Amino acid sequence: MERKEMIVARTGLSRFSAAGLLGASVVLFFVTAFGAGLVSAVDAPSTADIIWFAGFLAFPLVGGLIAWHRPENRVGWLFLAVGVLQYGAAVMDGLSQHMVATHPGSVLGPLLVLVQNALFALGWVCATTYPLLLYPDGRLPTPRWRWALHATTAALAVLITSVVVTPGRVFEDDYAQNPLGVPALETVAPAVTTVTLFVLLGLTMIGMASIIVRWRRAGGADRDRLAWLALAAVVFIVTTVAGLVTDAWTPEWAGAALEGIGVAALPAATGVAVLRADLFDIAVVLDRTIVYSVLTGLVIAAYLGSFAATSTLLAPDPSRSASLLATAVVAVSLSPVKDRLMRVVDRLLFGDRSRPYQVLTHLAERLARTNALEELLRTVTDALSTMLRLPHAQVLVGAEVAAAPHMLALPLISHGRQEGTLLVGRRSGQARFDAAELELLTDLAGQIAIAVRAARLAEDLRESREHIVRAREEERLRIRRDLHDGLGPLLAAASLQVDVLADRALDAEASRLISKIKALISQSVTDVRQVVHGLRPPSLDDLGLVGVVREHATALRVAGLHVVVDCPDDLTVNSAAVEVAAYRIVTEAMTNVVRHADAGTCTVTLNLDEHRLRVEITDDGTGLASPHRDGVGLASMRERADELGGSVTVAAGHGGGTRVIALLPVPSSSAARM
Template structure:
């Protein structure tokens, strides 16, 4: 509870402190203008404003992070110092006696800059999550704080004017004669300690982030980006300051460069705030790339201009400076145009991929797909090509048959582009580039073109898979046919060899014995035995023939054979209702056998297992299909009950002819067997493949 209350108070205090700092800054600027300060002397107020705003945001949203409070402290110290110093300068020096308490307010201006600098220097030690870099930094921090406190005490009684207030300043009303050397020494030590701590802590942050990943790495990138820009601006100011003909390192009274310096330092604080609050954190990669292009182009153009002007100026007198400058600008422009185009193209490829050259992407996709032999590699090749072409964070291809291939981590709401090749075949799922929140119109147009080609490739893969599956099914069907044929041949051979063969051999031997005996009672008995055995042999032959094909089909047709089978049912069985057209068309022999066997098996199941009262058998002809329905009103099958041998046999007979057989059943609703078989088959010449050889 105490922690929540403290956090609430901290949030409530953050914005008032920020507002107070901004008001003091506005007052300081107004007073500085009244005191005659040039515009270049106001550039440091950018840092004060940045400290106030960033500190207020971080303190309000992350009250437990010291970075926000340190930034607020620094901004408030500098704003109060400037406001008090300018107020005192106006009331004491510019217009004496015009402002009350002006002399007394000259005192805070002498020492507030010291804690302001120290607060800024301590920020890297708590970046980015508010935790100290390491416990070993505590003694160093206390050393900086102690030196800062010592410098504050000594500078609070430093005599004379504060040189940091421009353009004029008032003397310290509490100054003590003789303390200036000590105050200067302690102030220098405090500033030196703050600077060393700032660079050491910043370097430690970068060093610890070498192996960081994800958000932590992006946070450090923001800090590095801002510091890099500041270094570039400082380098530019040094170059201009050393070449402007005035003493000093930086440009003399140059408002543009002064404000550039203030803005660059302020950018460091803004980057700290973005990194800590994680606002648009991953935009940094795109921002760094674009900044690199701008800096490189500017350096190239400036270098080309200086080089051309220098070369041309060496051959002309100083009176021709305008023509020389014009010629230098023209040559620099001529050099810059192709360089800009080349560099911009390279950076666009680095940042955006090849969205500006859709033909190259389409051609590469086509070439890679042509070289892909394995159907499973089509998805991976297409996915890799799309991601490589546009530098996307996530690409996935999903097909309607459940196959997929992905690259990258999926975003919360990926862009979905349908893959169509005459019919929907899948989807292309995409995530924007790192640092972007959506895909642009140019990317979407290119992706739509790629999706059409990928859809065709996916459809080809599906067709190839289906063809391979059908080929495998055909091969398995052929193997089953061969196995069934050989099993049937073996059964026939066994029946002929073990049954009919010995019977016929015995008949032959007894007939020869009866012939040798001659007429008589013994011969007559042997002839009677021969007749009995011959009838048995005939019955065996008929049994073998019936096993090959029910003879009733040849004499009565399919409908008649089923009626004959139903008529032979036991009286105790369920009542059978049979319906069939008056005249069935000529059916292939295989269709007749399959329909007869399926119907008989279904009737047997109904009689043995269903406990049905009535069984309906119906034959219908629809187009080129024969439909067989066998429906009973029995108890039905229990859920999860496995199929028996008869069920598998019925389905296999239908599948062998290219038809289908379905069995639907539920407790209390009975069982329905539906077989759909072709009424036409392709006849082949030659010997019967099922004949024994």
């Protein structure tokens, strides 16, 4: 309860402070705008000056809103400080002029000038560098950016100090001297001031770079907040350029209004980004603003260029004719430019939706190179997101699913069966897809359905083949055990009984018959052993996969090949099919090393995780021939891996020789028992 009361009290104090700073800014603005003319020796500001100063009111107004609703966000407090500092500097300017004019010998006037400069410098970094580093949540992009914050503070302190200790006149047209100036620093202090100003400018550029870093890492709402800042930058650039272009034939207050709009753009955009980033689709507004600003600039430039050219051609009385001709030239020449620009914008916002045939063709080409179902689903997601600029695209295989309010669900139907659902998300600010785009998505869904059906059937076929192979090996294992444990002992017992019968034979004919029966039994035992060995190598049951590999490695050492076996002693494979395939692949690969590689060392590595067995055989031999063709042994290894849904890769080793890697899927314990 006490903690809750403390939070409430702290929030109330924050709001009271925000209201106080906002009120101080408003009061100082009115003092600056309407009180200057009441003080002697101070000229009253013009209408243009008042309009320009009014643009800075956006900082404390927006800062007050942010501090009221998000008191933990330092950007709001910085904007509140801008209002107090900017208008405080203006008040100090008026008071310093008054004191210097009415009290020439007083030190108060020059001191007020120094205070004005310090307040203006503080206002600059509070309006630019600091907010850029902390935008939009009041925190740095990462702790590594803390140095820029500290460097700005240090540079600001150095700047104020260098200005304070610079000796000389505080006004260029007045004899008033800086009372705090140090004569010994007459040449050093101005140089430090100049260098520090450039340092602060560089730190402001670094603050802009931090916005770029945030943009690259951001997504969703965070990217929208950054887009608002980009919109403010566009507005500032457009108003500045417009003011420069129109300055010659517009009243002074019009240029001041454009400058005021440019100044207010940053705090206004920041306020919306922090408090209501989802007000509308900022990406669309930003792109449209950029496009129409560029288009307007082209229109003006083309008009002025055409007017100047026709004025020269139609001299000496060019005004009316040149104007008409320039207008016609602009109307005719910029129409295709406008269409081209609109197509570029439409592609940036909506991708290739205006070229449905190209979208269908591109998707078909990508699907044709995709085999696995999981890879196909990723391909569809990437293709639709890229080609149509969709915020979300997903294929769900199976039964129909319900779509979220901002999503569109399209059934994937092929040969009368629903293979799944295509979910696509509407773009931000888009209430629904238009008819042409909906038709394109429907056509894409039909194409995707066919690909999903083909991939699913191929996967079902592969799984069925794997199941058959695994079942075959398990059945072979069962038959081998039955022959070894059942028929083998019976034949051995029959042979013993025949021996007993031979000892009791009464005549030679009976002895010959008994010998023949014993021979048949011995032949049957040999045949059973051959059948058992053909079904499954007995050594796998006696020694296990690791033991068999090490035994084979020992046998190859006689041929002069040093074999290193790297695998856990307790490695156990719960699938008879995988165990046999791994055994055949390893023995065939090591045999190939002896026959063809002319190697001195061979390394066999076996690793087993939850999903697969990895078998790797490397040697330091002569390596692969170029061009390389699979022989009977390699083809056999690939077939054994393919049967289980695995793969065999044969490539050159890192340090020479050859490397064979086999990846064999291992079923779960429950699946292996099925």
